[in-house]
Amino acid sequence: MGVRAEQSPAVGEDNAELLAAAARGDQAAWNELVARYGALLWSVARGFRLSTADCADVVQNTWLRLVENLDRVTEPERLAGWLATTARRECLQLLRRAGRRRESDVPPPEVVDDTPPPDEGLLVAERDRALWRAVDQLSDKCRQLIRTLMTTPPLSYLEVAALLDMPVGSIGPSRSRCLEQLRKLAGEL
Amino acid sequence: MDDDELIERLRAVSAEVDPVPVWVELAAQAALATRRLDEELAELTHDSWADTPQLVRSDHGPHLLSFEIGAVSLDVQADAGVLRVLVAGASGDLVVESPTGERTAPIGADGWVSVSDLPRGALRLRVTGDDGRIVVTRWFTA
Numbered sequence: 001m002g003v004r005a006e007q008s009p010a011v012g013e014d015n016a017e018l019l020a021a022a023a024r025g026d027q028a029a030w031n032e033l034v035a036r037y038g039a040l041l042w043s044v045a046r047g048f049r050l051s052t053a054d055c056a057d058v059v060q061n062t063w064l065r066l067v068e069n070l071d072r073v074t075e076p077e078r079l080a081g082w083l084a085t086t087a088r089r090e091c092l093q094l095l096r097r098a099g100r101r102r103e104s105d106v107p108p109p110e111v112v113d114d115t116p117p118p119d120e121g122l123l124v125a126e127r128d129r130a131l132w133r134a135v136d137q138l139s140d141k142c143r144q145l146i147r148t149l150m151t152t153p154p155l156s157y158l159e160v161a162a163l164l165d166m167p168v169g170s171i172g173p174s175r176s177r178c179l180e181q182l183r184k185l186a187g188e189l
Numbered sequence: 190m191d192d193d194e195l196i197e198r199l200r201a202v203s204a205e206v207d208p209v210p211v212w213v214e215l216a217a218q219a220a221l222a223t224r225r226l227d228e229e230l231a232e233l234t235h236d237s238w239a240d241t242p243q244l245v246r247s248d249h250g251p252h253l254l255s256f257e258i259g260a261v262s263l264d265v266q267a268d269a270g271v272l273r274v275l276v277a278g279a280s281g282d283l284v285v286e287s288p289t290g291e292r293t294a295p296i297g298a299d300g301w302v303s304v305s306d307l308p309r310g311a312l313r314l315r316v317t318g319d320d321g322r323i324v325v326t327r328w329f330t331a
Contacts, residue, residue, distance in 0.1 A: 030221040042209045056213045063220040064328045128202045150199040
């Protein structure tokens, strides 16, 4: 598959309308944005192996920043990328803060990976179970890439590249390599 | 399963196994209520954590942040759950807002005010400038 184009103009126009309505205080429009991009922010945070509480902070701070900037979004078609980048920055800040606290001998914060265990019976197929376990066993780089590629809604390769600070041309090859790793970990597929 | 199908499968599995918790979604919806149009936004002009390289570990002191808009400035020192703020260009009360509530502390004659037992997560500060306009800082994490 080639490089995905930026999201369709329709999404951009639609985002522009929703942002404008939210800026006027339209709660339904805002809720629609939250519904559209909430899962994206969640998986960006999960990509850093953050606990549920820390993921929640990251997601909430990202939404607060969007509220703060409702009048200033100049490229609504790139809202997904802006949100994902903001969330990533929040994650890095949070990890940095955690590191500093450890450094200064204050009790370490809970940076616990409490991603739900893969075997909680929610997954019908054994194959899916193996797959989900395998994502967690990937190298950090591959896990972040795969987590970023599997978001809902999907990000364009340009957005993924900007988000992970990778050349856009390397996304495709890295994706193949990481999926290969994933297949080995999950067994066949 | 080819690569595209595998990614699609992962997308579906992820939505099933690790969905956004409902309370996170509700908090996100409520975030719109933090928007107010009649206030001026004080920009972050300095952040000691952003301005020092990550690998330099010598700075164990407080987190220092500065916010400014027009004649109003707020210099913040955050350390171990306590905020000390030097306010210039405003007087009266300092309001510390979190997404779920707020508390108020009087600004001293010397411009200093301190607030302890900070709530978890993002905070912002609000003051009334000497010209009567309300100033609010950007959200930050102490």
